[in-house]
Amino acid sequence: MGHSQKESVWGSCNLFSRKAILFSLTLLVFFNFHLKDTQAHPLSPPTELFAQDTPNDHGKSISLNWNLSPDDGKVEGGVLSYEILRSTGLQGVFEVVGSVPAGTKEFTDQDTALVNSHNYYYKSRAVAVTDSAVSEIFGPVTPSGQWFHTGKTSVFVATLLFCLIIIVAISYAKRGGKLYIRPLAGINAVDEAIGRATEMGQPILFVPGLGEAYEVATIAAFTILGRVARKTAEYQSRLIVPAYYPMVMVVSQEVVKSAYMDVGRPDIYNEKDIFFVTQEQFPYAAAVNGIMLRERPAANFYLGKFYAESLMLAETGFLAGSIQIAGTDEPIQIPFFVAACDYVLIGEELYAASAYLSRDPVQLGTLKGQDWNKLAIVILVGLGILTATLGFAWFINLFNVNI
Amino acid sequence: MRRQIPLYIVLVCGIVFVIQFFIPSHESEFIFEYGQDWVMVIGILALPLGIWSYLRKTWLTAVKKPKERFFAGVSLFGFAIMMLTGLKRESLMAGSLYMELFEYVLIPIQATIFSLLAFYIASAAYRAFRARSVIATMLLGTAFIVMLRLIPLGPISDVNQALVGWILSVPNMAAKRGLLIGIGLGAIATCIKIILGIERTYLGRD
Structure with missing residues (x-):
């Protein structure tokens, strides 16, 4: 009876209604299974969330890291990304402040809204296609600025030691201690080159390089320029200084003018011979080459910062038959100068020139201090090789710099 | 006194900027950027002096040296053209006459000189x-x-x-590192000399 009744109910439906019932049943079965599957394997959250103030910065930054969700890396239903949520209170509203793709275990919160010395709480949320899972709350964390960059500790200690050794060497020199400084052919040749130019009645060309006035190499060049200018003032030779920067021109004019005044010949100082050329590298090289070929200076000085134009200048000077003295702290340009110049101040010798020229005990003391520091570095390098060979990594780690 | 004030400025600025290198705070970064801005400002202040020096030198060459008159004239013409075309606010935009001259005249000339290397x-x-x-x-x-x-x-x-x-x-790198260590130490020693006022030639008189 029941059977016939059922049949009658089913039979009473039209074709469209039957299809609709079958479709509804199918959907119900599908979602039921899916729901059961989800309930059986809910998305796992990231674990071990940890947050701390970002070290060695000016604050307003918090670094977070966590362990990946076990569902990270799954092809179906796996984690797609991690969202980082932040709140100012444990019970407060957590807002998303950033998101990183799956597989990422860290995030740095550098939101401008972060305020130093305020507490913050964090959560990390694993996000899948249809699901998400939130980690436990971590906090409070307080961002703050540091007053010392601990990653630069080794640099700080080395700087202090270096300065200390220099000061000891200066005081030793002041007390009349004997300091041997090996002679530098390039420095000794300065007077010879100026004398030759004077005898030939030709000008002297001083090229202070492509460095700005505040660069150490250019400042060292000014020192030598002062010495050259004194000699040219004494011998009444013409000194030409083409400058790459207006500021270099201004300082060069002041240095040369002072040298002429010191010698008592301000009347022969010619400001027009110390001039600005251009701030473009190769036009500058072309202009200086032109000066060499037109004015035919008997002595050329290339001292300061030089780049690709070094060989163009030095080779033109060589072809013009000038005696040439060069010095730069650019290691790549040194071989070019060696190939084309008569004398070369290699690297640090450029900086040492002022001490050589002045023979001032204090200056010589700094030079000696440099040598002692070099000796210390050689010893440390030797110790580094020895300890690394013996497997003691701690010694090398002492010198790590983490900027 | 004219020499003393710059020396005190160098001493204070030198020590401040050495200390600043080790301090990561916001204030420290501000001081560093402020100092860099000042370097730019001073450089720009010297620019008119440089331009005046260039114009005077080139003009005198054109007047006094007939053999070089043509080249001096080209130099002055180039300066005038670039200055006039660069006066407009839009001159740095692509397609402006200034940029066309820069890209299709100046850069090829520079490349030619470089190729002579x-x-x-x-x-x-x-x-x-x-x-x-x-x-x-x-x-x-x-x-x-x-x-x-x-x-x-x-x-x-x-x-x-x-x-x-x-x-x-190996051998090349060893020599290069030796040079670099020497240059680094030399630069620091020179900076100490400048900060302490031992090295003062850049001010003019010793």
């Missing part, structure tokens, strides 16, 4: 690599091996590559 290298290399002594012969041999790296050598290519790699990364 190849000839300078050839003539310098001829002198540098002459086998006049044992050391010069060693240099010649080493340079020959290093240059061969750029040429396919068939079966010995790999051996040559390995040899060149060793030359560049």
Whole structure:
């Protein structure tokens, strides 16, 4: 009876209604299974969330890291990304402040809204296609600025030691201690080159390089320029200084003018011979080459910062038959100068020139201090090789710099 | 007193900027950026002096040296054209006359001068690599091996590559590092001398 009744109910439906019932049943079965599957394997959250103030910065930054969700890396239903949520209170509203793709275990919160010395709480949320899972709350964390960059500790200690050794060497020199400084052919040749130019009645060309006035190499060049200018003032030779920067021109004019005044010949100082050329590298090289070929200076000085134009200048000077003295702290340009110049101040010798020229005990003391520091570095390098060979990594780690 | 004030400024600024390097705070960064801005401002203040110096020098050359008059004239003409075309606010935009002159006149001229470097290298290399002594012969041999790296050598290519790699990364690198350490120490020592006022030639008189 029941059977016939059922049949009658089913039979009473039209074709469209039957299809609709079958479709509804199918959907119900599908979602039921899916729901059961989800309930059986809910998305796992990231674990071990940890947050701390970002070290060695000016604050307003918090670094977070966590362990990946076990569902990270799954092809179906796996984690797609991690969202980082932040709140100012444990019970407060957590807002998303950033998101990183799956597989990422860290995030740095550098939101401008972060305020130093305020507490913050964090959560990390694993996000899948249809699901998400939130980690436990971590906090409070307080961002703050540091007053010392601990990653630069080794640099700080080395700087202090270096300065200390220099000061000891200066005081030793002041007390009349004997300091041997090996002679530098390039420095000794300065007077010879100026004398030759004077005898030939030709000008002297001083090229202070492509460095700005505040660069150490250019400042060292000014020192030598002062010495050259004194000699040219004494011998009444013409000194030409083409400058790459207006500021270099201004300082060069002041240095040369002072040298002429010191010698008592301000009347022969010619400001027009110390001039600005251009701030473009190769036009500058072309202009200086032109000066060499037109004015035919008997002595050329290339001292300061030089780049690709070094060989163009030095080779033109060589072809013009000038005696040439060069010095730069650019290691790549040194071989070019060696190939084309008569004398070369290699690297640090450029900086040492002022001490050589002045023979001032204090200056010589700094030079000696440099040598002692070099000796210390050689010893440390030797110790580094020895300890690394013996497997003691701690010694090398002492010198790590983490900027 | 004229010399003392700059020396005090150098002393204070030098110490402040050394300390600033080790302080990561916001204030420290501000001081560093502020100092850099000042360097730019001072550089810009010197620019009119540079332009005046250039114009005076070129004009005097044109007037006093008839042989160089044409070149001085070209230089002054170029300066005037670039200055006039660069006056407009839009002159730095692509397609402006200023940018066209810069890209299609100035840059090719600079590239031409740069390309001349190849000839300078050839003539310098001829002198540098002459086998006049044992050391010069060693240099010649080493340079020959290093240059061969750029040429396919068939079966010995790999051996040559390995040899060149060793030359560049061991003896060459050792010499380079020695130079760099010396330069670094020299630069620091010079900075100490400047900060303490031992080195003051840049101010004019010693």
